[in-house]
Amino acid sequence: MSTDGVVIVGGGLAAQRCAEALRRGGYEAPVRIVCGERHRPYDRPPLSKDLLFEDDVAVPAFRPEAWYEDKAVELILGVRARALDPRARRVALADGRELHYSELVIATGARARELPLFSGYANVSTLRAVEDSRLIRTLLAGRRRVVVIGAGFIGQEVAAAARAAGAAVVVVELETLPLVGLLGPELGQWFADLHRSHGVELLLEQHVREVHGTGTVEALTLGDGRRLACDHVLVAVGISPDLDWLASSGLPASGVPADALGRTALPGVYAAGDVAASFDPVLERHVLSGHWESASREGLQVANTILGREPGPPYPASFWSDQYGLRIQYLGHAQLADALAVDGDPRANDFIATYTRDGRLVAALIVGRPRAVGEIRERLIQTQERTPA
Numbered sequence: 001m002s003t004d005g006v007v008i009v010g011g012g013l014a015a016q017r018c019a020e021a022l023r024r025g026g027y028e029a030p031v032r033i034v035c036g037e038r039h040r041p042y043d044r045p046p047l048s049k050d051l052l053f054e055d056d057v058a059v060p061a062f063r064p065e066a067w068y069e070d071k072a073v074e075l076i077l078g079v080r081a082r083a084l085d086p087r088a089r090r091v092a093l094a095d096g097r098e099l100h101y102s103e104l105v106i107a108t109g110a111r112a113r114e115l116p117l118f119s120g121y122a123n124v125s126t127l128r129a130v131e132d133s134r135l136i137r138t139l140l141a142g143r144r145r146v147v148v149i150g151a152g153f154i155g156q157e158v159a160a161a162a163r164a165a166g167a168a169v170v171v172v173e174l175e176t177l178p179l180v181g182l183l184g185p186e187l188g189q190w191f192a193d194l195h196r197s198h199g200v201e202l203l204l205e206q207h208v209r210e211v212h213g214t215g216t217v218e219a220l221t222l223g224d225g226r227r228l229a230c231d232h233v234l235v236a237v238g239i240s241p242d243l244d245w246l247a248s249s250g251l252p253a254s255g256v257p258a259d260a261l262g263r264t265a266l267p268g269v270y271a272a273g274d275v276a277a278s279f280d281p282v283l284e285r286h287v288l289s290g291h292w293e294s295a296s297r298e299g300l301q302v303a304n305t306i307l308g309r310e311p312g313p314p315y316p317a318s319f320w321s322d323q324y325g326l327r328i329q330y331l332g333h334a335q336l337a338d339a340l341a342v343d344g345d346p347r348a349n350d351f352i353a354t355y356t357r358d359g360r361l362v363a364a365l366i367v368g369r370p371r372a373v374g375e376i377r378e379r380l381i382q383t384q385e386r387t388p389a
């Protein structure tokens with residue numbers, strides 16, 4: 001084994017899980033994590049949940065500093081990787097350093113997408129890093145008028161937090177209903193009702209036509225001519241894999257394709273987390289996931305591959321969201337369904353929506369019943385195993 005060891009570029013969840021599993025599995029060569037952020041690897045879901053509510057705005061780090069010393073995991077923080085030379089097995093950093101590797105793990109995550117219409121305005125933000133979360137929390141403390149662009153999960157969670165803080169919230173969404181492409185119209189309607197019942201003004205099939213103000217946004221004009229006054233705009237229109245630094249590596253710019261073991265097309269190079277387009281055995285294609293559980297599992301899987309271990313069983317895609325004190329969980333692929341059934345009472349925010357295809361479970365949305373997740377996950381795994389590839 002070469003002594004260059006593993007270089008992990010990106011210092012989020014996938015990187016952390018990979019480093020932990022390498023050391024747990026007895027990997028003895030150097031492990032280095034390079035991260036553009038100045039913080040130790042930290043968890044992002046609290047940024048749009050607990051951190052927006054709590055007084056303690058500490059960075060939700062996965063591990064204390066001493067852990068990295070104990071485990072001999074070197075953190076190179078506050079510096080981005082600039083380029084990859086896969087033939088020389090070398091990563092160039094923005095500060096001029098070059099790191100040689102035996103194995104490279106690409107774990108640079110994703111960036112929040114921005115909208116050119118809003119560039120240069122001071123009171124417009126996205127939410128990806130802890131600093132973004134702190135800014136939004138400060139703004140909410142002033143009970144301001146907040147406009148959220150995009151009714152995906154991040155937009156919805158911030159809208160819920162802003163309402164709880166007493167802010168006036170307008171959500172502007174291009175689609176006919178929130179999450180309609182993912183969950184279909186019935187559940188899209190449930191999300192719309194949930195937010196409206198908490199006082200959010202949800203404007204559907206709308207886009208921002210014009211921005212008013214110099215330096216700061218004072219108002220927006222929507223596609224239908226309506227004018228919205230605002231103190232802050234949160235742009236929550238999805239994410240893009242963070243892979244500019246791979247431009248000359250030969251890897252595609254739309255997400256790094258990785259097989260079930262986390263291997264990319266380049267020898268000794270693996271990818272995990274939001275930057276990876278991992279092979280989904282159910283959809284039978286590479287997909288960008290953008291969710292916590294897959295980033296965690298993929299980080300672990302890459303470590304197991306490097307350690308020469310057998311892969312674990314494929315797990316169904318899943319994510320969760322917390323809004324208005326409700327736990328919302330989703331598993332599987334609703335887009336494969338030909339039927340939907342609801343058990344429970346959506347009006348009481350207590351139900352399980354099951355999506356089936358030919359009578360077979362393909363996805364579920366679970367609201368207010370967190371303990372049901374284990375059983376649904378098992379059912380999905382069993383269905384996946386019985387389905388011929």
Ligand SMILES: Cc1cc2nc3c(=O)[nH]c(=O)nc-3n(C[C@H](O)[C@H](O)[C@H](O)COP(=O)(O)OP(=O)(O)OC[C@H]3O[C@@H](n4cnc5c(N)ncnc54)[C@H](O)[C@@H]3O)c2cc1C
Pocket residue numbers: 009010011012013014015034035036037043044045046047048079080081082107108109110127128129154242245272273274275290291292293295318319320321322
């Ligand atoms: C506000 C928020 C709330 C979320 N809530 C949920 C939720 O409720 N449920 C759920 O399932 N998922 C949620 N997610 C998604 C989940 O957090 C992500 O899927 C997960 O963080 C992905 O981990 P990662 O390691 O792939 O990437 P990241 O956590 O994004 O880490 C990548 C790191 O790499 C760094 N980096 C990027 N480029 C370079 C470079 N060139 N050189 C060096 N470093 C670089 C980045 O700065 C970053 O620190 C949420 C995400 C956000 C932002």
